[in-house]
Amino acid sequence: MPICEICGMEAVEVFDCSRCNAKFCKECGNIKDKLCYDCLGWNSEQLEVDWEDEGGADSWVDDEPH
Numbered sequence: 001m002p003i004c005e006i007c008g009m010e011a012v013e014v015f016d017c018s019r020c021n022a023k024f025c026k027e028c029g030n031i032k033d034k035l036c037y038d039c040l041g042w043n044s045e046q047l048e049v050d051w052e053d054e055g056g057a058d059s060w061v062d063d064e065p066h
Contacts, residue, residue, distance in 0.1 A: 006024045019039040
């Protein structure tokens with residue numbers, strides 16, 4: 001099976017990014033635009049905001065997960 005260059009996982013099918021030629025799976029890019037998340041400008045700052053909005057940091061009491 002081919003391996004996605006973005007997430008490193010095996011995929012049934014990979015697609016070539018039209019900008020950087022990286023091979024990406026359907027989870028790691030926009031198939032319609034043929035762009036991987038790296039070229040789409042996907043950034044970790046938005047993920048951090050989403051994490052805070054979900055209350056993930058508030059779900060721990062006394063430094064132990066529930």
